[in-house]
Amino acid sequence: DAGITQSPRYKITETGRQVTLMCHQTWSHSYMFWYRQDLGHGLRLIYYSAAADITDKGEVPDGYVVSRSKTENFPLTLESATRSQTSVYFCASKHGGQGAHEQYFGPGTRLTVT
């Protein structure tokens, strides 16, 4: 199916465990993003990638690691999960054309850290 998908959709993990959230897009968009959205709040950028093998920090990168070996995939890893990382995580992508600012968002992953 064309679009942007995230897996898993729901995840419960324990404090201290490593967890990886997956993001896959089929459009070959150059840009990909990871956001977190805490209950009742707006989105905050964690990391983004302008192309394969190019990543950079956003507003709240601490405790997270990303990689982008292939254009279509952008996994987000929580190296040692903490309760403060309980949130909904959204992945997004956009193409790199001049003046193109439309991000396409995935359905989100609801992560609970106990």
Add this chain to the structure above:
Amino acid sequence: LAKTTQPISMDSYEGQEVNITCSHNNIATNDYITWYQQFPSQGPRFIIQGYKTKVTNEVASLFIPADRKSSTLSLPRVSLSDTAVYYCLVGGYSNASKIIFGSGTRLSIQP
């Protein structure tokens, strides 16, 4: 950082025009203004983008004054299905780390 300020919430009725204003006093020369809509338990959905003056598409209009320090999203003849949170986003992708989503405006449409 081009921080944005929006009203926390707004109420309106079906069939009315709704205008949501976003303040972005520190907007940079190469920043664009983008608006998103978000329903509960879903990712945000792009509505409209603009750089200056007026932009219109099939769902909304975006008005940007000459100084670009604010913008207004206009939703014509709203319906119950327009009840959602609306986010104003200011930024350019030359430095995507500076992209900031505000807290959004919770729009509630009544019959």
